[in-house]
Amino acid sequence: MNRSDAMGDLAHRLARDLDAAFPDFVRALQDRVYSGVLRLTRRRGEAEEITQEAFVRAYRALERYPAEQVRSLALQPWLWTIALNLCRNRARSQSRRPTEVELRDHDDQAPDRTEDEAIAVSDDEWRRRLETLTEPVRAAVVLRHVVGLGYEEIAEILERPAGTVKSDVHRGITRLRTLLDEEGVRP
Amino acid sequence: MNQPLTTADVERSLAGLATSAPPHLADQVLVATGVADQVATVAGPIGPLRIVFGRRGVSACVPDAHWPDHLAHHVGRPVVEVDALPPRLAAQVERAFDTGKLGNLPVDLETLSDFQRTVLRKAAEIPPGEVRPYGWVAREIGKPGAVRAVGSALNKNPVPVLIPCHRVSRSDGHLGEYAYGPEMKRDLLAAEGLDPDVVETLADRRIRYVGSDTTGIYCHPTCRAARRITPPHRVEFRSESAAEDAGYRPCKVCRPAA
Numbered sequence: 001m002n003r004s005d006a007m008g009d010l011a012h013r014l015a016r017d018l019d020a021a022f023p024d025f026v027r028a029l030q031d032r033v034y035s036g037v038l039r040l041t042r043r044r045g046e047a048e049e050i051t052q053e054a055f056v057r058a059y060r061a062l063e064r065y066p067a068e069q070v071r072s073l074a075l076q077p078w079l080w081t082i083a084l085n086l087c088r089n090r091a092r093s094q095s096r097r098p099t100e101v102e103l104r105d106h107d108d109q110a111p112d113r114t115e116d117e118a119i120a121v122s123d124d125e126w127r128r129r130l131e132t133l134t135e136p137v138r139a140a141v142v143l144r145h146v147v148g149l150g151y152e153e154i155a156e157i158l159e160r161p162a163g164t165v166k167s168d169v170h171r172g173i174t175r176l177r178t179l180l181d182e183e184g185v186r187p
Numbered sequence: 188m189n190q191p192l193t194t195a196d197v198e199r200s201l202a203g204l205a206t207s208a209p210p211h212l213a214d215q216v217l218v219a220t221g222v223a224d225q226v227a228t229v230a231g232p233i234g235p236l237r238i239v240f241g242r243r244g245v246s247a248c249v250p251d252a253h254w255p256d257h258l259a260h261h262v263g264r265p266v267v268e269v270d271a272l273p274p275r276l277a278a279q280v281e282r283a284f285d286t287g288k289l290g291n292l293p294v295d296l297e298t299l300s301d302f303q304r305t306v307l308r309k310a311a312e313i314p315p316g317e318v319r320p321y322g323w324v325a326r327e328i329g330k331p332g333a334v335r336a337v338g339s340a341l342n343k344n345p346v347p348v349l350i351p352c353h354r355v356s357r358s359d360g361h362l363g364e365y366a367y368g369p370e371m372k373r374d375l376l377a378a379e380g381l382d383p384d385v386v387e388t389l390a391d392r393r394i395r396y397v398g399s400d401t402t403g404i405y406c407h408p409t410c411r412a413a414r415r416i417t418p419p420h421r422v423e424f425r426s427e428s429a430a431e432d433a434g435y436r437p438c439k440v441c442r443p444a445a
Binding site for chain 1 (some may be wrong): 190191192193194196197198200201202204205206207208209212213215216217219220222223264265
């Protein structure tokens with residue numbers, strides 16, 4: 001079963017028995033949502049909160065929707081519209097609170113603190129690079145290449161024409177390549 | 188070899204940013220939505236108990252030694268382990284153990300039938316250290332013919348100990364079976380101050396009721412009123428009709444019925 005068939009099957013199961021199918025829905029999409037949100041927010045803890053909240057909101061919506069509507073949902077783009085809204089709201093509320101101390105979330109169970117530090121440095125570097133892109137371009141690049149969504153799906157999520165999304169992604173990648181080149185990063 | 192980066196290199200780097208969600212994220216989502224319940228271990232009256240709880244209250248109570256074997260039977264939802272009960276629930280559970288009564292502890296009996304709920308709510312009224320026969324529960328809920336159904340409803344009690352199905356005896360007065368074995372039933376009653384051997388001995392002698400010749404009232408043998416009767420005034424009966432024929436009236440507290 002390919003990915004979109006699997007999602008269609010999941011939508012049918014969610015329509016039939018929400019509580020029984022919901023754990024599979026979370027497990028199927030949590031890594032992709034978290035990976036994307038992580039590159040669109042400022043901290044790992046924040047990305048975790050937003051991912052969690054996106055799933056909780058999705059559940060509340062699925063509870064309300066008639067079965068017919070749930071069955072026809074394109075689950076992944078739909079979940080992403082919720083997650084992206086949460087990212088935007090978070091960014092807005094942070095721009096109103098200009099100076100926020102950057103607190104690093106340390107996982108107590110992490111075996112190696114230096115590994116943590118390396119991840120944190122890499123997070124910061126990528127955040128700085130991605131923040132040089134405008135919001136729709138950054139979202140398109142992340143959804144296309146970190147999350148792995150198709151242009152049609154991204155177009156639906158961002159409510160922009162697929163052609164525009166495609167050229168945004170192209171422009172974003174070119175910009176990132178220039179940045180990486182300037183930093184002296186080599187393949 | 189200072190080759191410049193290609194578009195494909197950048198795309199590969201971005202793809203490499205895909206990572207796993209933090210380990211507890213899914214559990215936290217499932218708990219927040221009420222799709223999953225949580226479970227913590229507490230000290231029960233005769234040993235550790237697993238208390239499973241969700242949005243609507245305690246949904247299962249399982250002796251530690253039987254965890255998780257009996258789980259599927261009791262809870263249809265996935266369960267997430269936590270270190271302790273939330274403080275308010277912990278206090279309510281502790282009070283329930285101390286008093287032998289549910290009190291304001293919320294229990295989730297949502298998945299049960301109306302009949303099962305009614306039976307369990309009735310069983311919850313039996314005071315600690317006392318027992319009533321299945322037939323008493325059946326009559327009290329207005330279904331005197333449903334003695335067997337009462338027995339099977341009690342056997343499916345998702346929250347034993349908290350809802351004291353161990354305080355319901357066979358109609359012949361013997362303590363009888365228990366979902367976690369007859370020994371546990373005896374131990375729970377003993378912890379509440381009732382001597383299980385006394386109950387069994389009376390049942391062996393086919394004594395179902397005791398009365399007081401000073402008040403002319405007859406009771407279930409473990410009724411707190413019956414236990415105040417001093418030996419010289421204590422009269423034993425094998426049936427309601429025997430007591431009625433002797434001119435005794437039923438106790439208003441324990442409402443005797445076999």
